[in-house]
Amino acid sequence: MNKQLKFYINGNKLVDKEDIESMILGALGFSDKMIIKRTKLAKWKIGRNLRLINIKRKDYRDGKSNVAKIVDRRIGFTAAKEINNKLLEEKFTSTIDV
Secondary structure (H helix, E strand, C coil): CCCCCCEEECCEEECCHHHHHHHHHHHCCCCHHHHHHHHCCCHHHHHHHHHHCCCCHHHHHHCCCHHHHHHHHHHHHHHHHHHHHHHHHCCCCCCCCC
């Protein structure tokens, strides 16, 4: 038996997993275009979902949100290593200190 989960945010009922997925993707800073492609939701509904939980993708892009800080800490070192490797492959003289 498949149960439909019901989520309530600020008194508004959200029942679709696409709504929750759009909130997660929006919190990660993904664009409307990507979220629409993945969830098949209308642009207005994505905006409504993000407003319901006070998500501003601008904060993610600016590095101000908690999610952005976590992502930066987790992948920043790995990204710097990858860039260094690419620079070395291309025989550039300067590298990034990690």
